Amino acid sequence: MAINAASAPGLYIVELPSNAHTIQAAPKSIAVFVGYTHPFKTRHFNVAVEVDSFTEYERQFGGLYASGVVDAHVAYSINEFFLSGGVQAYVVGLEPSYWDQNGNNLGKVAQSAATTTVGGITFTARELTDLIPLRVTIDNINAGKADITIAYGPSIETYRGINLTPGDPNYIEARIGVPTKEVSALVTVSPAGAYAFQKTSNQALISTAPAGVATTFSEADFSSVFDADSSLDKLDIFNLLLIPGVTDNNICSAALAFAERKHAFVVLDPPAQAAADDSAGLTPMQTLIELVPKSPNGSIYFPYLRTIDPLTAMPVELPPSGFVAGKIAEMDQIGPWMAAAGLGTVIATTTGVVGRGRMTEARLGKLNQLGVNCLRTLPGIGTVIWGARTLVANNPSFQQWRYSSVRRTALFIEQSLLMSLTWAVFQPNDDPLYLALRTSVTGFMLSLFNAGAFEGATPSQAFRVLCDRTTTTDDDRANGICNIVVAFRPLKPAEFVVIKIAQLAGQAA
8 A cells, every 4th residue: 555755754554454354143042933823814824934022923923822723832932932031033834734533634724714793794703713712792883883892812802983884984894804904803894795783792703613623733734844945944044943832753853953954953842741750640751752853953841831821811831942942042142151041040921830740859850861951940939940951961972962051052153153254265275264264263262252151261271273284184175175173162051069068076166
């Protein structure tokens, strides 16, 4: 760079462009939820949709619902995710396939929305009503006007001064909505002949299940989500993957394999009826864990949790993954090296673990060794996560990935480097590139060391970055390969705190 001659002797500053490449930390707590969503209100099925609050989830997927036919775990789990500390998520809503009571697959049978007709007005439910009835009331009929009230659980909509005059602002179709233009969140209306107000009280819409349908769960509904080039596969980055309430081995295995490919981590649920032991005649979790697919990129949490259902105000049992993922996301504000377990993980929105999941210390110890992370309700404290192990914790060949926090730290480093080192592609594969890579990666690892992510008193004790002619051989260079070796000493959770007590002989002075 040329410097113009100065008019007087002195010091002059010349700013030179930097060729340093800073590595940006990858996002740490983006969760993905895969499963069935509201069959009437989901805007797009089989597409990964970003949501940053439960309100946004309601707008895109219709919110909570109760049904004995269509699984509702995703809606409840993502609600608990945000309530427990989650901040960002993607949802892949699945359109259900239907099965009859004989186990025959009926395919994508159109869901039959409940309807009722009063005085020539047909009300069609926008909610599933096989468990919670939706009720319509028409009263205060006077001078061609009426009040209409629609109630579904705690949701109540009241429309006053409705008339039957097309084009009027208070015309029934304009105020409540028709199938092609939905206004009400609960119903649409359409004529079944001439409209005529007729007083009615609590006219119930009670059934939405197609005739002969017994259930909707199908492995085939999930299979394409984890395929190459799917909508979810095209997401650049996410960290946690949940399939709430799903325990089918093939689906869990596909989710774990997909997470390994995407450098993400799966949070699995136990079977709903899994018990701490066999005292209640149920299958103990200690037996069921043997059937769960194994991967260092996943953890399983047990048991189900109790809470109050916002729809019915009644107690309900929910799978733990949504609660747990929220707490993981909350702990990630510090970093993934912090184990999401212990007294800092009190789950405020639960009333405790289910009765069949209560266990002794000895039973908890056995499950912990098998890689089952237990949730406990402690007197005076609340319900906490009391385990931080991966699915391979019991396998001696995977001892370096015993702890979920250690595995997630490695995945975080991998995602950060993959995201930030693309500039190195097509650069000359020689010493200047090696130096630039070492400098960039060392700077990033040093920032993690300063944040307390590693064990060790000094950077040289905590991590190591190698990238030179010892890591990249002549054959590697001939094949266009440049190897970077990154090693770190992880922080491991103190699972066993031993207190030694000694008694002094003699009396105190």
